[in-house]
Amino acid sequence: MRRMPPMCRENLSEQRKARLSAGSYMSSPRRRPAPSLRAAAQLGRRSWRALLTGGASATVGGILARFIDVSHANYIDRQLDRGGLLLWVRTTDEEDERRAIEILKRHAGDDVHIHGMPYGYGQKFPIKIKLLKNIQEASVLYAAACLNRSQMRRLLLMSGKANSLAFRIYCAFHERKFAAWRSTFS
Amino acid sequence: MASEATIKEAVGVFHSAETLEAAIDDLDEHGFDRACINLLAGEKAVREKLG
Numbered sequence: 001m002r003r004m005p006p007m008c009r010e011n012l013s014e015q016r017k018a019r020l021s022a023g024s025y026m027s028s029p030r031r032r033p034a035p036s037l038r039a040a041a042q043l044g045r046r047s048w049r050a051l052l053t054g055g056a057s058a059t060v061g062g063i064l065a066r067f068i069d070v071s072h073a074n075y076i077d078r079q080l081d082r083g084g085l086l087l088w089v090r091t092t093d094e095e096d097e098r099r100a101i102e103i104l105k106r107h108a109g110d111d112v113h114i115h116g117m118p119y120g121y122g123q124k125f126p127i128k129i130k131l132l133k134n135i136q137e138a139s140v141l142y143a144a145a146c147l148n149r150s151q152m153r154r155l156l157l158m159s160g161k162a163n164s165l166a167f168r169i170y171c172a173f174h175e176r177k178f179a180a181w182r183s184t185f186s
Numbered sequence: 187m188a189s190e191a192t193i194k195e196a197v198g199v200f201h202s203a204e205t206l207e208a209a210i211d212d213l214d215e216h217g218f219d220r221a222c223i224n225l226l227a228g229e230k231a232v233r234e235k236l237g
Contacts, residue, residue: 083231084199085206089213090222091194099216100196107209109198116194 084110203235 079086087109089100097114104112200206206225213223 079199080226080231083234084201085203085231085235086226087198087200087206087209088224088226089196089218090224091196096218097194097196100213100218103212103216104196104198104209107200107212108205109200109209112196112198114194114196 079111201235 087104089104091097091100091114101112101114198209200209210223214220
């Protein structure tokens with residue numbers, strides 16, 4: 001078990017933010033050791049914010065509803081309205097599912113369950129990337145696996161300019177690339 | 187067909203930073219890659235619970 005060195009409260013808080021953010025930025029094959037805490041800590045507060053698919057939670061379900069089952073989108077909305085922190089763990093097989101469920105329940109996770117998201121719904125319901133209004137929408141699409149990691153990373157890095165002309169040009173420019181990527185699932 | 191395949195995800199709702207972090211640590215120790223873990227929260231919850 002990895003142990004953290006003793007830290008003051010302030011540092012611990014920063015470290016927590018950074019560690020949670022690491023998942024959105026560091027791509028590595030499954031079963032590989034997690035990135036070092038030091039590397040994660042360097043990501044800082046801004047990265048922590050970027051990981052979260054947050055903001056006006058009332059709209060999250062609305063965005064998701066365009067791509068997933070409406071009842072599940074509503075479920076997410078309700079949980080966010082109640083102030084819940086939703087943790088999603090992607091699984092690859094039944095053993096993975098069993099272990100993930102066990103761990104989430106062990107740490108007092110509420111309403112722990114498995115849900116499935118169809119591959120290829122980005123193809124079925126074409127996404128107008130250039131119409132994304134803000135980084136929140138991009139985050140939702142990432143969480144729903146419509147964007148891949150490097151695409152999402154680029155979008156996150158531009159989060160401070162989500163409504164700028166540069167952002168819109170970027171999205172329009174890459175729309176063809178995104179479409180090609182989604183077509184690999186068809 | 188590939189378009190009928192599904193991505194399976196385990197979902198749980200947490201109400202404090204402590205339990206959330208403990209769960210993530212546990213997942214990490216059991217071989218779940220950070221890239222497979224996502225967090226979704228409202229802005230208010232982030233401010234109040236995660237600072």
